[in-house]
Amino acid sequence: MLQGRVRLLMFLKNIFLLLIGLTAGGMVAAGTFAFIVMIGIITRLSSRLHVAQYTSLYENAIVLGGTIGNVWEIYDFFLPLGNIFVMLFGLFSGIFVGCLAMALAEVLKVFPILVRRVNLVEGLQYIIAAVAAGKFAGAILQFLVFK
Numbered sequence: 001m002l003q004g005r006v007r008l009l010m011f012l013k014n015i016f017l018l019l020i021g022l023t024a025g026g027m028v029a030a031g032t033f034a035f036i037v038m039i040g041i042i043t044r045l046s047s048r049l050h051v052a053q054y055t056s057l058y059e060n061a062i063v064l065g066g067t068i069g070n071v072w073e074i075y076d077f078f079l080p081l082g083n084i085f086v087m088l089f090g091l092f093s094g095i096f097v098g099c100l101a102m103a104l105a106e107v108l109k110v111f112p113i114l115v116r117r118v119n120l121v122e123g124l125q126y127i128i129a130a131v132a133a134g135k136f137a138g139a140i141l142q143f144l145v146f147k
Helices: 002-038 041-048 052-075 082-107 110-118 124-146
Strands: none
Touching (some): 002 041, 002 052, 082 124
């Protein structure tokens, strides 16, 4: 009889931990998605690409990608897709991180302050390209040299 109570208590404890984990994960995911929406990365991309009618599709793709990524991380699936897939994943991840960084910088008005402080009249596009090239070089060094 005592063993049955211990099992019931362990089951209830696991259910409680499951609820806490799902709630915390949902809050983090909602906060991350709210942050992405707040800085306007999705609407900016859809307006710049002249496909504003597909904004909800972009939002659904981001949510689906996050969900699949979490499931993949939890259950550790193995797909023998090869180096081409890894390169494509790295490319698309870099594009997303770059868009996120530029949208955040635009929201924080980093570049206008930089332009005023340095008295920069022309060449802002070169600064942005240099930052992107530096991030690319750092990623290549990390991938090839520092493994």
